[in-house]
Amino acid sequence: KLFTKIKSIAFLVTLFFCCTSLYSQSAMTNVESRNTTNLNGDWTVIIDPTGTGDWRQVWKEKKPEKKTDFYEYSFEGSPTMKVPGDFNSQMVEITYLEGIVWYKKEFTHTTKSNKRNFIHFGAVNYVADVYLNGEHIGSHEGGFTPFQFEITDKIKSGKNALVVKVNNKRLKNGLPSLGFDWFNYGGITRDVNLIETSKCYIEDYHIQLEKHSDNEVLGWVQLNGVSKSEKVKIKIPELNIEYETISNKNGLAEVKFSGEFELWSPQNPKLYSVIIKSKNDEVTDEIGFRTIEIKGKEVLLNNKPIFFKSVNIHEENPYKAAKAYSEEDALILLNWAKELGCNMVRLAHYPHSEHMVKLAEKMGLMVWSELPVYQHIEFSNPDVPQKMDLMMKEMIRRDRNRAAVVLWSLSNETYSFTENRDNALIELTKQCKLLDDTRLITHVINNQGYDNNTFNVWDTLYNHVDIIALNEYLGWYVPWQGKPSETKWKFVNDKPVFISEFGGESLYGSNYGPKDEAASWSEEYQEKIYQDQIEMFNNVPNLIGVCPWILVDYRSSGRMHPVYQKGYNRKGLISENGEKKKSWYIMKEYFQTENN
Ligand code: GCB
Structure with a gap:
């Protein structure tokens, strides 16, 4: 019964995110344990307080071709800013800016036919519009949660250009809305990573104790990209736990096993290395087990x-x-x-x-x-x-x-x-x-x-x-x-x-x-x-x-x-x-x- 509930929740969540795919996708969990290329560091920026970058199509980075051509912007020659970091504290002239800054980062890549690629943002405050090689790949609203875009079909071997339009203007229908008692730090405020996964990868999982139990784990693993059922293994070496389950056609695998856990608490913040393995993917997480009720x-x-x-x-x-x-x-x-x-x-x-x-x-x-x-x-x-x-x-x-x-x-x-x-x-x-x-x-x-x-x-x-x-x-x-x-x-x-x-x-x-x-x-x-x-x-x-x-x-x-x-x-x-x-x-x- 519980699994039916889990299944319907996972299905609804997947459906929801599919329907909103014009926007960002929900981010895969546990980026730390993935195969990543970190894109933190110096990014070139164009400060755009009046919002002219949109009609100038800054992301296309047009260059003059004829004698009479000119463009009133350029990433070349522009200053740089650190990512992650807020823009307000990095340039005194924009301390109180609540508006647009365009960011650009170049990176090189080698495409592989059996891999998928994602660009993952820890957070951007407040609205992000993301462009790869001159093409708009999606947007995200909300300043404090992660999001990603799949770029498998868009990333090239060789040099790639990533441009992000960041806008921290307050929105009446935003979260928060117009008034709040903290500083409205704008920018790419958390880590940016390029993630490479196998065709079918472990997207998300829930490995926690069942409510009211101090030894039964009840959860699930969600694979992305499955074509048929697959074996999924969960190992906790310290407890000699090796559990095996099988995903359904939608990539969802039920998890249910027990263990003699030393429970996590403020006095004893015990974490276990938990390895989650599918046919072509593996992630490791440090997980604690405790009950709260x-x-x-x-x-x-x-x-x-x-x-x-x-x-x-x-x-x-x-x-x-x-x-x-x-x-x-x-x-x-x-x-x-x-x-x-x-x-x-x-x-x-x-x-x-x-x-x-x-x-x-x-x-x-x-x-x-x-x-x-x-x-x-x-x-x-x-x-x-x-x-x-x-x-x-x-x-x-x-x-x-x-x-x-x-x-x-x-x-x-x-x-x-x-x-x-x-x-x-x-x-x-x-x-x-x-x-x-x-x-x-x-x-x-x-x-x-x-x-x-x-x-x-x-x-x-x-x-x-x-x-x-x-x-x-x-x-x-x-x-x-x-x-x-x-x-x-x-x-x-x-x-x-x-x-x-x-x-x-x-x-x-x-x-x-x-x-x-x-x-x-x-x-x-x-x-x-x-x-x-x-x-x-x-x-x-x-x-x-x-x-x-x-x-x-x-x-x-x-x-x-x-x-x-x-x-x-x-x-x-x-x-x-x-x-x-x-x-x-x-x-x-x-x-x-x-x-x-
Ligand atoms: C509150 C708010 C908090 C404010 C604080 C204050 O009630 O929840 O965000 O910053 O009062 O200092 O007025």
């Missing part, structure tokens, strides 16, 4: 109640004031999270790079992964639900084998309480459960009622989630109405409760203001918010986790105070120079006292 008011990790000690993180390298993209960048941020005493990171407000998720997993940090369905989304636009659905599929597909990822967060602070919003997000939740019922699901809400020092926590979506996630800024945006310890709570239901954001701003070193005034931007005022919040946490029913906003001060163009903010959201526990504020120590001490 709700039992009444508690969340159980590997059958034991867990309290999530989390911290919010944006994908920014503070020392470079640039988009983070590498394992080194991830290490800076995650080392701080570990030092703070966290067992989880909330990767706000969009899927971060695969480096970040994989490193978190190795370091024993659970991951909260989120879609940028953020605040003012245009739910009345019929395109929006489709975009959300596609982005969710891309997010889940990339990380579904990561034991560290325990929770899919499908939206944050959506403001319009309309039927469109409810219907779209309830449907998204259903689809998410269908795709992956082994993890928890949430939506983050921030506009609870708060009167007479009493919270009234209610939202239609809370009836569809596994945990109630709420953001509250008592002491900052909202003044306290009484003693923090006497705050009262009414909840719409009895589910576990996660305080996913709280905090306030302070400038590191600004401690000259009176203790009780926010306007001093002092470390003391921020410290006081943290002390009060912690006092309040003791009385929050069903509390299973807290997550301060935010680990590090980060760039946000709407944060305009000329002395205290200077383009930064200052709610960090740490400044952008790595200095720890007083609030850091309060939070660290709190996490130390919560001992699980």
